[in-house]
Amino acid sequence: MRGKFVREAVLVFVTTVRVNPSGVPYRLGLAIARSGRTRLLCRVEGAVRESGRDRVWLEECHGIVVARPLRGR
Amino acid sequence: MVREIKVKTAVMTRIGRHDEAYATLAADAAVRALADVDPVAIEAVFLASFAPRELCGLADPARTVMDAIASRAPSLRAPIRGPFKTGGEAMFHALEHMREESGDVLLVGCEKMTHLDAGTAAGLLAPRVSDPVEERHGATLPALAALATIAYARIHGVPSRAFDEVAVKNHTHAAKNPLAHFQRAVTAQEVQASPLVADPLRRHHCAPMSDGAAACVLSRDGGAVRIRGWGAGLDAPRFAERARPETFRAARVASSAAFAMAERTARDVDVVEIHDAFAPFELMNLESMGFFDAGEAWRALARGELSPGGYLAVNPSGGMKARGHPIGVCGLTSVYEVVAQLTGIAGARQHAGAGVALIQSAGGVAPDCYVFILEAAA
Numbered sequence: 001m002r003g004k005f006v007r008e009a010v011l012v013f014v015t016t017v018r019v020n021p022s023g024v025p026y027r028l029g030l031a032i033a034r035s036g037r038t039r040l041l042c043r044v045e046g047a048v049r050e051s052g053r054d055r056v057w058l059e060e061c062h063g064i065v066v067a068r069p070l071r072g073r
Numbered sequence: 074m075v076r077e078i079k080v081k082t083a084v085m086t087r088i089g090r091h092d093e094a095y096a097t098l099a100a101d102a103a104v105r106a107l108a109d110v111d112p113v114a115i116e117a118v119f120l121a122s123f124a125p126r127e128l129c130g131l132a133d134p135a136r137t138v139m140d141a142i143a144s145r146a147p148s149l150r151a152p153i154r155g156p157f158k159t160g161g162e163a164m165f166h167a168l169e170h171m172r173e174e175s176g177d178v179l180l181v182g183c184e185k186m187t188h189l190d191a192g193t194a195a196g197l198l199a200p201r202v203s204d205p206v207e208e209r210h211g212a213t214l215p216a217l218a219a220l221a222t223i224a225y226a227r228i229h230g231v232p233s234r235a236f237d238e239v240a241v242k243n244h245t246h247a248a249k250n251p252l253a254h255f256q257r258a259v260t261a262q263e264v265q266a267s268p269l270v271a272d273p274l275r276r277h278h279c280a281p282m283s284d285g286a287a288a289c290v291l292s293r294d295g296g297a298v299r300i301r302g303w304g305a306g307l308d309a310p311r312f313a314e315r316a317r318p319e320t321f322r323a324a325r326v327a328s329s330a331a332f333a334m335a336e337r338t339a340r341d342v343d344v345v346e347i348h349d350a351f352a353p354f355e356l357m358n359l360e361s362m363g364f365f366d367a368g369e370a371w372r373a374l375a376r377g378e379l380s381p382g383g384y385l386a387v388n389p390s391g392g393m394k395a396r397g398h399p400i401g402v403c404g405l406t407s408v409y410e411v412v413a414q415l416t417g418i419a420g421a422r423q424h425a426g427a428g429v430a431l432i433q434s435a436g437g438v439a440p441d442c443y444v445f446i447l448e449a450a451a
Contacts, residue, residue, distance in 0.1 A: 013224055015216055015219035015273075016272050017211060017219075018271060020192060020213055028212060028220070029220075030313055030440055041210050041212055041312065043211065047224075
């Protein structure tokens, strides 16, 4: 499902959260919008290299910002 | 002239798993701290406990603790304040209180966590450690710590083995501390073989969930250790909004204030008990407080200079990582350790000639931080 478009960003840091209340691992990242002024915590979906330079789209779905690879959009 | 504030008594329980009720554990520590003190002289009680409502279901933890203490020390009639979320926060407010008042102060810290599994505890604690928006995204404390660690390692080129060595060092220290949660050393290989929590952080990089309590009495009338300076610092509560996630601004601000008040610098300090809930945080905090340049603390660690007998004894108790981590108690367990070090009774983990010590107390990924400078009384 596609959510509301927010903006293009660079995903600078990503971790996989393995110990969490759901018991199901998920990826959490820190993204910086292209303008450089906005930094957002986001859930990460899709194939990213975790190089610190992944270009992503940030979309907001039900109050959650999700980062997806730019090339996959 | 205002008389200086001293630590009159400092006690702590064994850290680990306790079957006693929360209030019983807190009262045990408090009553021991009052053993050689006239309870009538206590003017106020400050409770440190991070999440007693969430973890233990206590509706009014301060009242519960005070009732338990009063049942065993009936002449204690002081009001109780708190709970403050860390021992450092409680001590900061106690010291500020003592600027204006003349009586003694009792500080009590207690936490019980081991009845919960890690995932459940992470969920219960998340609202206390994360901004609501970030919590909604799944930002557990280890998750935010992992992002800070990645930032630190990448920006300063710190090798991941350095984080393993912090855990190895602190377990080695804890093995010499009879009150520590962990009583055995670990190897770097064991650290690397432990399960991932939030990569790159593995279980052995993370402080355990612990039960425990600690207490101390601060006074202007006697005590072997004096508190020379203290300070507080803040950072952005929302982690993503920090301009530099690889460093701890709150620690820098708090330590600068404490050093200025004490008229000391980092070079004067012999022993530190600092925030190492996640192993990389020990290095990041040492650098944030000016003990090393950014990205350099791991080199001193690799040379073995951060243990008793070295250049600077860092977490000789074993730290949160290995002494154990009853969250809100930790600033007060640090008082116990520093008093032991400064009075020369720390036994096998004694740092010879310890004269000046620093305590750092912070919660979570350090949106706020408290630093204290203590010295052996002349």
